[in-house]
Amino acid sequence: MALVYRATKDERYAREWILQFRDWARKNPLGLSKDNDKYAWRPLEVSDRILNLAPSFNIFVHAPDFTPAFLMEFLNNYHQQADYLSNNYADRGTIVFLKHSGYCLQAFLS
Numbered sequence: 001m002a003l004v005y006r007a008t009k010d011e012r013y014a015r016e017w018i019l020q021f022r023d024w025a026r027k028n029p030l031g032l033s034k035d036n037d038k039y040a041w042r043p044l045e046v047s048d049r050i051l052n053l054a055p056s057f058n059i060f061v062h063a064p065d066f067t068p069a070f071l072m073e074f075l076n077n078y079h080q081q082a083d084y085l086s087n088n089y090a091d092r093g094t095i096v097f098l099k100h101s102g103y104c105l106q107a108f109l110s
Helices: 002-008 011-027 034-040 043-060 068-087 094-109
Strands: none
Touching: 002 011, 002 043, 011 043, 011 068, 043 068
């Protein structure tokens, strides 16, 4: 969606990305249930989201529908995920690489 938006500036893509982000955040709050946390908040998924949200953010941030209110929602959710990741550390395996990549990106954006 972000790449098509960047190429076309068609606001429908920005609106849809915002709707999908809000929908995910609403349906997957941390602590919703043990089962939900097991999948939506597994450190590997959190790392992947951190790595993938940042480039999309950089493309959509100047869209007219990317309001100051949504900016705060996005940043608060992104911070929660980054904080969760730093408190749920793995010390071996592929996940370590992804988590450290997420940390680097998080530090770069801070």
